[in-house]
Amino acid sequence: MSDHHPDLTYRLRQQAILSEFGVEALRGDDVDGLLQRATELCAEGMGAEFCKALEHLHDEDMLLVRAGVGWGPNVVGSARVGADLASPAGFALKTGRPVISNHLENEARFRTPQIMAEHGIRRAINVLIENREGAFGVLEVDDTREGMFTEADIAFMQGFANLLGGAIERQRTEGLLRQALTRQDLLVREMSHRVKNSLAIVASLLALQARNADAGPVRDALIDARTRVEAIAGVHDQLWRQGDTTPGEIDLGQFLETLAANLQGSAPSHRILCAAEPLRVSADRAIPMGLMVNELVTNAIKYAYPDRTGEVRVGAACAGGMLVLDVSDDGVGLPADFDIGRASRSLGMRVITNLARQLDARVATPRGQGARFRIEIPLEA
Known part of the structure; x- marks a missing residue:
């Protein structure tokens, strides 16, 4: 100094x-x-x-x-x-x-x-x-x-x-942490890619079995099982493709649009429309959401229109701290005494109620022209 x-x-x-x-x-x-x-x-x-x-x-x-x-x-x-x-x-x-x-x-x-x-x-x-x-x-x-x-x-x-x-x-x-996270993300994406491919093989086998089965309950069950497997595969496909975003999350809007397009392919005489807001959700929550939409759209394709042609709409939007999934049609509508809580004879409705329970969701069936299912799901913190 x-x-x-x-x-x-x-x-x-x-x-x-x-x-x-x-x-x-x-x-x-x-x-x-x-x-x-x-x-x-x-x-x-x-x-x-x-x-x-x-x-x-x-x-x-x-x-x-x-x-x-x-x-x-x-x-x-x-x-x-x-x-x-x-x-x-x-x-x-x-x-x-x-x-x-x-x-x-x-x-x-x-x-x-x-x-x-x-x-x-x-x-x-x-x-x-x-x-x-x-x-x-x-x-x-x-x-x-x-x-x-x-x-x-x-x-x-x-x-x-x-x-x-x-x-x-x-x-x-x-x-080093960033490198580890990048590597983890790559591993997760690779795993999702493999899971998607495995599920696609299962879906193909179910489709093959359905084609070889006589028309009736067995064939219908095989086709339903195929669409459910394809819905889960769709989540893993999104996880694999969206590598530049948060690991383990997908864009629900994009996923539902893809799901609707796949369902449209299996029902060419119907018109399936999807209007879904972009929203990041975890894969664990996207799977039950996709399965519920899959069940409801499939039911509408089967039962809403006696002449086997009509419009089915899928919507997803956030409102009041909730994610609202909406599936509706302009068909014959639900029975006057329909109660989803008591509709246990239908496998599709049992699937929906079980999936809703997983998500702490509330399922409502507002009355009006055709059938409408409104599912309110709490947003993740």
Whole structure:
């Protein structure tokens, strides 16, 4: 420290600078930017001409100047300093102890590194940058002028080094976590792709059995089973395709539109319309929703229109903290005494009531032209 600095004011200023950098270190996500900012603030806090942050290159056992202030061209990003005990920075790295050298020209412990000699450096102070992963490198302040670095300056610099070490470790950990999440997402997508393919094979086998079966209850049951399997396969198909979104979630609107299009393909004489708002839902909830829509549309195709042709509408929208699924037609309508809670003789209605129970949903059948099913499902938190 130079003699002309009033000690208390000087130290308070250093603490303010250190606190400022602490906030940046917590928020920063760019190692090079943080290293550069640390060298700027460290030089400012110590009234020094030069500062540099050096990273230890393990394979070469050298210290690379990653950031710095005051240095000439071609130093930051390319200059290297020996990491052995014969250089001040190397000594700090290898021993883990701070190094003060206020008279480099008379120093018997170390040689003066070339870049420091070229810049006329007369005094230097080095502290170790480390974290739980080990030593990252060294933070060094240098000056060409007479003066004295002191133990109090070490405390200031070590504060910067500790903040840097923690920030570097955090960023590396976050990077590894992002890689792990990306890998997990890829694995989930691959698994969904395989599940979808397996379900498609099952659906094809059921369709083959249905074609070979005589017309009647057995054939109808096989066709129903195929459409249910295809509805579940549709969820896994969406999970596989929507890889750039939240893992384990799908766009319900897009899923229902695809489901309606598939059902349209199996009932060409009907017109199946879908108007669904975009909404992200988990696959665990999308499957029962899709199965309910599948059952209701299939029932409408079978029973709503005696002449086997007509319109079936599917809707999905959010209202009052609920997701509302709506399936309606303009056909013969439901029996006057219809009660979904007592419609246990129908497998389709039993499926719907069981699925609604899974979702904590309420199923209503508002009266009007044709049949209408309104399913209110609580939105996920």
